[in-house]
Amino acid sequence: MKLAQILVLGTLAFFPSLFANTPADEAAQNQILFFGNTSEPPSLDPHINSSVNGSRIVNCLMEGLISYHRDDDNIPEPGVAESWSHDGSYRIWTFRFRNNAKWSNGDPVTAQDFVYSYNRILNPELGARYAQLLYAIKNAQAYNESKVPFSDVGVRAIDEHTLEIELEGPTPHFPNMVKHASWFPVHPPTIESAGGMVKQDSNWTRENYVGNGAFTLKEWSMNKVIIVEKNPMYWDADKVRLKEVHFFPTESANTDNQRFDAGSNHYVNTIPSDLIPTYMENGEPSLREEPYLGTYFYRFNTRKKPLNDVRVRRALTLAINQRAIVRRITKGGQTPATGYTPPGISGYKAPELVKYNPRDARNLLAEAGYPGGEGFPKLTLIYNTTEAHRDIAIAIQQMWKSVLGIDIDLRNQEWKVFLDTVQQGDYDIARAGWIGDYMYPDTFLFMWTTGNGNNETGWSNAKYDKLISDSYLEADPEKRLKMLYDAETILLEEMPIAPIYFYTRNYRLDTRVRGWNPKLLDNHPFKYVYFEN
Structure with a gap:
């Protein structure tokens, strides 16, 4: 018995970190959530x-x-x-x-x-x-x-x-x-x-944030952390159990994941894709894989040649092997995008007009005047800095080279720079993603109307605009959905975008977190979240 006690004390003396609380442990005990938030908002x-x-x-x-x-x-x-x-x-x-x-x-x-x-x-x-x-x-x-x-x-x-x-x-x-x-x-x-x-x-x-939500802004340290704390003035404050939420801007999925393993985070927004199969096989308790109402796609700047030619846009889209991307790169249960609006909205199924077809892609590029890629100008694909976006961009770059015989440059940009570049229209092809704002198809389709602030492709179609605007006046639910379906058909025929896959949510969450439920829009009201210690 004494020998056992001596061994335990010796272990504690030489390896105290094995028994010490991590920052995430101490935060959980105090109802403080550490949240990996991808980048500076x-x-x-x-x-x-x-x-x-x-x-x-x-x-x-x-x-x-x-x-x-x-x-x-x-x-x-x-x-x-x-x-x-x-x-x-x-x-x-x-x-x-x-x-x-x-x-x-x-x-x-x-x-x-x-x-x-x-x-x-x-x-x-x-x-x-x-x-x-x-x-x-x-x-x-x-x-x-x-x-x-x-x-x-x-x-x-x-x-x-x-x-x-x-x-x-x-x-x-x-x-x-x-x-x-x-x-x-x-x-x-x-x-x-x-x-x-x-x-x-x-x-x-930054200086005087007066809000009416469940939390108030306590601290905003640029590129370090944003801290919100419980708002005592909130009408439902008695239900709010978290004292604080710390949002950490970490653009690297690997770094975010390492922080979680080191006990510095309770939530990992994006798991490195090569780790997902291992976590699934080993039954990692922190792993969450859930449906998500969103689409990953590329924007084409239709104001620039040769992307102003629908044949070129269609060729680029049809040359993307989406199934290979979700099987070999993302590995998180995503499905190839056959349209733009993802499945999950009651009463609506998007037209299925997107599919890998290398023969048609080559023929379309030849019809546009670039047989075998001959004479095709050098374009640049931009994406914001994460490992996942990089890996997808490299794969698509190789597909376009293999199928169409064209060379595309790749350029990564920090998140805020990337957003500004796209908003200014200073790009050729840009990585994009859209998550539904509510459970109705127009949350995906209204953005492509002429002049919409989220269009950012320069694409415009009067018939498309009319279908969208008329849908707001239509009283019959089935007729309204048919208008939206017809509008999406136009979008997919003219392809100012290249749909790649429908999202799933793959993330890690501390197993002590409660009040957090799977949701198609991934909106989790923090007023209901708490730790069970």
């Missing part, structure tokens, strides 16, 4: 941010009329609005606010705050890329295009706690649309004191 302004990693933080700091449900993306969860109703035609919606909704500085959240906020995101001078998500509102598009004053837009505060929104047409799924951050309010006095409604580069998000 471009903004925490709900009307400016356009990235998934930014949305995760914005969803902590702000709350809209309706929130994300803890485990079902089809169910509207009361947010600032404790109840809502429509006029029977799904065109005019009335939202009744709870009396105890407050901003983090103690001010009440009012219906007029939402009117101000919708004015702001739709104001053409702000240049919000997600303004189009509010085009369902009557005259919202006309205001955003400077054709009518904001007073003509179908939004009004009936009183301090009642908001009325009139839509362009019947929209039964409208409650799920307003969950998105583009519909979130901002605190008007904060915005005005920071330079006004249309000042896009305002510093209020």
Whole structure:
């Protein structure tokens, strides 16, 4: 017995780290979540941010009329609005606010705050890329295009706690649309004191973040960490069990994964693809593989030759062996994209017009004047810096060389630089991905209308635009879905994009985390998340 005690004490003396708590252990005991968040978000302004990693933080700091449900993306969860109703035609919606909704500085959240906020995101001078998500509102598009004053837009505060929104047409799924951050309010006095409604580069998000969400901004150390802490002013604060969430910007999947293994993270956003089969085979308890409503694709800049030729775009797309990519590179249960809108939306199945076909690809390139790749100009494919994007780009570069006989340069860019390059249209071909904002196909299709802030390809088609706009006015659900199907058919025939695969979510999560459920949109309200120690 004494010998055993001596051996144990000796082991503790020589190997104390084997028995010491890791940073993740200590954080879990204190209800602090360490979260790998891929990269530095471009903004925490709900009307400016356009990235998934930014949305995760914005969803902590702000709350809209309706929130994300803890485990079902089809169910509207009361947010600032404790109840809502429509006029029977799904065109005019009335939202009744709870009396105890407050901003983090103690001010009440009012219906007029939402009117101000919708004015702001739709104001053409702000240049919000997600303004189009509010085009369902009557005259919202006309205001955003400077054709009518904001007073003509179908939004009004009936009183301090009642908001009325009139839509362009019947929209039964409208409650799920307003969950998105583009519909979130901002605190008007904060915005005005920071330079006004249309000042896009305002510093209020760093210096004086007044929000109405379950958490408040505690610290933003550029490229190091963003820390949010529980908001005592939040109307549902009693349900919030996490004290803090630390978002770490780590662009390297390998580094993020190593941090998890070293006890420095509770969540790994992206697992290195070569490790996924090993984790699956060994039954790694932290591994999560779940359906995800998203599509991985490449954008073609149709404003540049020869990508302005549909035959060239189709040739490039048909020369991509998508099945080989998901089997040999991503390895996480992804499926080859046969269209653009992914499966999972009730009542809608996308047209299947995308398939690896090397013979047709070669013929199309020859018809465009480049037989065997002869005379084809050197193009560049850009992608943001991660190992997975690099591996996919290298594979597709080789496919285009093998099938079409063309050489494509590759260039990686840091996330913020990459976003700016694409937004400025200063690219030939660009890596892209789109995750549904709500459970309806127009969340994937509206973005390709002419001039949409998320189009970024230069592609335009009048018939496509009309089908999308008419779908908002159609009362019959089946006819509306048929319009969207016809629109997607046009998109896939003209191919300003090359769909590659439909996403799955492969990530690692600390097994002590509770209140985190599989969701198609991967939106996990942190107000319900906690540690079971």
